[in-house]
Amino acid sequence: MSxxxxxxxxxxxxxxxxxxxxxxxxxxxxxxxxxFASMFFLLSGFALMMLMRWQLAFPGQAIPxxxxxxxxxxxxxxxxxxxxxxxxxxxxxxxxxxxxxxxMGVAAFGNYVLPLQIGAPDMAFPRxxxxxxxxFLPGGALMLGSFFLPGGAAQSGWTSYPPLSVINPGQTVxxxxxxLLITSSxxxxxxxxxxxxxxxxxxxxxxxxxxxxxGEVVASVLLxxxxxxxxxxxxxxxxxxxxxxxxxxxxxLVILGSxxxxxxxxxxxxxxxxxxxxxxxxxxxLVLPPMGIVAEIIANNTRxxxxxxxxxVLSMLSIGVMSLIVWAHHMFISGMSPALSNFFLVTTMIISxxxxxxxxxxxxxxxxxxxxxxxxxxxxxxxxxxxxxGGLTGxxxxxxxxxxYLHDTYYVIGHFHFVVVTGSVIALFGGVYHWFPKWFxxxxxxxxxxxxxxxxxxxxxxxxxxxxxxxxxxxxxxLYDPTxxxxxxxxxxxxxxxxxxxxxxxxxxxxxxWNFFHxxxxxxxxxxxxxxxxxxxxxxxxxxxxxNFEKTPRVYRDPYEYxxxxxxxxxxxxxxxx
Amino acid sequence: MNATxxxxxxxxxxxxxxxxxxxxxxxxxxxxxxxxFTTYIVLRLSATSWPWGWTALNVPLGTLNTAILITSxxxxxxxxxxxxxxDVAGFRKWMxxxxxxxxxxLVVKAFEYGHxxxxxxxxxxxxxxxxxxxxxGLHGLHIVGGIIVNSGLLYMSYRKxxxxxxxxxxxxxxxxxxxxxxxxxxxxxxxALYLL
Numbered sequence: 001m002s003x004x005x006x007x008x009x010x011x012x013x014x015x016x017x018x019x020x021x022x023x024x025x026x027x028x029x030x031x032x033x034x035x036f037a038s039m040f041f042l043l044s045g046f047a048l049m050m051l052m053r054w055q056l057a058f059p060g061q062a063i064p065x066x067x068x069x070x071x072x073x074x075x076x077x078x079x080x081x082x083x084x085x086x087x088x089x090x091x092x093x094x095x096x097x098x099x100x101x102x103x104m105g106v107a108a109f110g111n112y113v114l115p116l117q118i119g120a121p122d123m124a125f126p127r128x129x130x131x132x133x134x135x136f137l138p139g140g141a142l143m144l145g146s147f148f149l150p151g152g153a154a155q156s157g158w159t160s161y162p163p164l165s166v167i168n169p170g171q172t173v174x175x176x177x178x179x180l181l182i183t184s185s186x187x188x189x190x191x192x193x194x195x196x197x198x199x200x201x202x203x204x205x206x207x208x209x210x211x212x213x214x215g216e217v218v219a220s221v222l223l224x225x226x227x228x229x230x231x232x233x234x235x236x237x238x239x240x241x242x243x244x245x246x247x248x249x250x251x252x253l254v255i256l257g258s259x260x261x262x263x264x265x266x267x268x269x270x271x272x273x274x275x276x277x278x279x280x281x282x283x284x285x286l287v288l289p290p291m292g293i294v295a296e297i298i299a300n301n302t303r304x305x306x307x308x309x310x311x312x313v314l315s316m317l318s319i320g321v322m323s324l325i326v327w328a329h330h331m332f333i334s335g336m337s338p339a340l341s342n343f344f345l346v347t348t349m350i351i352s353x354x355x356x357x358x359x360x361x362x363x364x365x366x367x368x369x370x371x372x373x374x375x376x377x378x379x380x381x382x383x384x385x386x387x388x389x390g391g392l393t394g395x396x397x398x399x400x401x402x403x404x405y406l407h408d409t410y411y412v413i414g415h416f417h418f419v420v421v422t423g424s425v426i427a428l429f430g431g432v433y434h435w436f437p438k439w440f441x442x443x444x445x446x447x448x449x450x451x452x453x454x455x456x457x458x459x460x461x462x463x464x465x466x467x468x469x470x471x472x473x474x475x476x477x478x479l480y481d482p483t484x485x486x487x488x489x490x491x492x493x494x495x496x497x498x499x500x501x502x503x504x505x506x507x508x509x510x511x512x513x514w515n516f517f518h519x520x521x522x523x524x525x526x527x528x529x530x531x532x533x534x535x536x537x538x539x540x541x542x543x544x545x546x547x548n549f550e551k552t553p554r555v556y557r558d559p560y561e562y563x564x565x566x567x568x569x570x571x572x573x574x575x576x577x578x
Numbered sequence: 579m580n581a582t583x584x585x586x587x588x589x590x591x592x593x594x595x596x597x598x599x600x601x602x603x604x605x606x607x608x609x610x611x612x613x614x615f616t617t618y619i620v621l622r623l624s625a626t627s628w629p630w631g632w633t634a635l636n637v638p639l640g641t642l643n644t645a646i647l648i649t650s651x652x653x654x655x656x657x658x659x660x661x662x663x664x665d666v667a668g669f670r671k672w673m674x675x676x677x678x679x680x681x682x683x684l685v686v687k688a689f690e691y692g693h694x695x696x697x698x699x700x701x702x703x704x705x706x707x708x709x710x711x712x713x714x715g716l717h718g719l720h721i722v723g724g725i726i727v728n729s730g731l732l733y734m735s736y737r738k739x740x741x742x743x744x745x746x747x748x749x750x751x752x753x754x755x756x757x758x759x760x761x762x763x764x765x766x767x768x769x770a771l772y773l774l
Contacts, residue, residue, distance in 0.1 A: 124595045124599070125595065125599060128599075186603075186606055189602075190599050190602045190603055190606075191599075193598075193602055194595050194598045194599050194602065197589075197590060197591045197593070197598055198589035198590050198591050198593070198594075198595050198598065199589070199590065200590040204590075224602060224605060224606050224609075225605065225606065225609050226609075227606070228606045228607070228609035228610035228613065229609055229610070229612075229613040231610055231613075232610050232611075232613030232614050232617070233613065235712065235716065236614075236617060236712065239701060239708065239712050243700070243701040243702060243708075243711075244701070244702040245701045245702055245705075245708035245711075245712070246702070246705055246708060247617065247621070247705070247708060247712075251626075262702055263702060263703060263704050263705065263708075264705075265621070265625055265626070265704065265705040266621065266705060266708075267620055267621060267624060270617060270620055270621070274613060274616075274617075
């Protein structure tokens, strides 16, 4: 059962502070390390966006309060420079995706919850797990710290399209940081897969695993198979920058009037293909674990089994397979043979089928339920319609005809953020409220949680909804000064609305942060299974001790046996004998 | 199932953690090298001129290196077979031979690189050389990684308790799988770069 666990670190030994909290091999400590780190990165990425939103709403005006703090080359007289704006945009995307949401959804929740849910004492490779975090943190620090290095942060978008990215300053550090992050996620995904394959408690067959575990498994497979191509592509871009090769540099490239010095003969489009071969599956890595979280919360708070557990699992698996062959729908306007774009159009439409099946299962799970409106459930209920908006607004982008018009507009930004913010981030918030009692043995405050939920949801919609009509009106998403184009002036007030809601969203995170950190120490004490849930993570103390379960649990039934007829309680834990 | 692996605690899948982990790692490695081979194909198909491999590179040295790597794949299997039979001295002998062959490969590669550099040829000379240096360079890094792992195992074999550890054989097997993979990558690289 616990081969690598048992021999790598003994139980109950007194350990030094450093060994226990910093270089820990315990999956729970590593999970919390990832949680705190990714929360920090999410806030940093959000702070960058607040600066950008000021420029977008009030172009050319000095940033209030903070403008004077920036060096003169970034923000002369407090007015953001174009280069600074580009760096903020590139780093916002990079930080939010690679340092915020993926580490939180996959690594933080996965590390803490997955081993508990399958009844394992730890991950399969505890030391690799620690290595994974200690590659992630320097990678993140390097990425965020690149603002302070000579040359500044990368300025070529989170997509880093060449030739621009090969020429622009700051990109080398971005690539090195990415190599660290990719290696870290590789170690993590191998660990999750081996843990799920090998360390399941007796009786925990594959189709008895909670949906969250399935989400983690599919996300890990995608990370395992799709990240190496980006690593390869990043190595080639690094070679282009450092060894002056020409993998991505075409022949006779003229930059600012002079010929590019390299040999030429490369293919800029190659990067786009390799990048999106990762970055499309990455969207499902962003979405599947949060969707698993929502399924856990919904089953627990509707007090009945999920509608269509098998359908959900199969949908997740088919999304995993399909997501590897849809990447070029991000490149319809990059230049592609119509036959090829038709292929990607069709696969994109096909992948929406299992996605809709998943959402339908979640909606049908609500049918006939007597819903317990706990704070996590609010977030799960918010997820369903808002993520659906994100998904449905994606359809016109998957069709070549409409995509050609919409592709470079704010419509894309609106669509994507509905998926990732009102989808993934909301689900992750719900997960924090749901598993907080397990992590710290205390509950978060409900009133503050409700304020946080309503404030955040209204502000998020207020930020992203205006972007859809702006995009339909043709506002380009690549402009530093939106008023530079006449046809944008009519929708410029929407930019102001969006910016105001951004600052509102920041305000509504204050009750959350206060609630979170205050409750760690002062929250209401709670019991082993405060939500009266059925899955295994609630069958051990809160917080679980080193090694998790007193004795290896035995699993007797499916994960969501709520309201089983003929029982005194309305929940029937997986490990309770008949 | 033999006596040694039976001592390893049972897992849900019946495959040991180490073995499954190595296979998953190799899956990701296959994706990494496939990316580079894809790059090679795309760039070659779109190139206006591309030298024949045998005119640009040293085929005899490449052939020698191919032979060295294939031999080292045989010797690491012998090392595993000796470890399987708990023949400590035999394991050390074959593992040391594997390490010696890997070092030979790197020395030959260094001669090839050195010759090219002395002619003023480098990664920036043309797209062909960019592909050549990047792919063989990354492969060379994988050889170095294998040398580190294999020397680690050789070093561990001198600790007495290592032969009591039921996981040791699994580690040798994992290192062997990885080494075969590195060998196979070269078997694709050699014709793609030197012969076509």
